[in-house]
Amino acid sequence: MTSATGRPGPLDLDVLRVFCGPDGRYGNALGVVRDGTAVRGEAARQELARGLGFSETVFVDDDERGVVDIYTPTVRLPFAGHPCVGTAWLLDLLELRTPAGVVTARQDGEFSWITARPEWAPDRTLRRHGSPLEVDTLAVPPPGDWVYAWAWEDEAAGRVRARAFPGRGDGIDEDEATGAAALLLTAHLGRALNIRQGAGSQILTAPNPDGTVEVGGRVLLVGA
Known part of the structure; x- marks a missing residue:
């Protein structure tokens, strides 16, 4: 409590x-x-x-x-x-x-998954960069668009490096892991992704034939 x-x-x-x-x-x-x-x-x-x-x-x-x-x-x-x-x-x-x-929603071993529609996600600016290093060294932008900065780590394997900048000016300069943005990127690219976001979070995604997208990852309870 x-x-x-x-x-x-x-x-x-x-x-x-x-x-x-x-x-x-x-x-x-x-x-x-x-x-x-x-x-x-x-x-x-x-x-x-x-x-x-x-x-x-x-x-x-x-x-x-x-x-x-x-x-x-x-x-x-x-x-x-x-x-x-x-x-x-x-x-x-x-x-x-x-x-x-x-x-x-479903559970699959250590991963918890949801299935949702990309059009439900709030607007995000998907901004591709040339390398993971470019993403790593980005400065937090001033308040404005909600930006999902990403680059391929290994395109053939679907591995992505990403960072998320809400741009809201509410004290949260960077989101460590964002499922809605991952969902939008998956729909945009039309393929399953393994995303390394923030300091070390992992998001898995997979598009479905009906246009929905699965988003999954590990969840831990840290306080109650």
């Missing part, structure tokens, strides 16, 4: 890392409020998400049907990748109901 300042009673908050690397490190931090009804209304949820400071916070409104509500520190999202992967893993659900649509 974690207490939220200014909220009545304890807040049931789990903290996860999603898309961890092979050694279990890295991954993008995610806050999941299991009892979303304890924080009612978009304004209150936005305030809490801003105070928690995660790149995304999920409010679970129905843990049996998988109804979820997703927020960054500054905006509500109809869909996001790492929140859906992490929440489906945490609640052990086969479906999540987001404002964008129904996201299916």
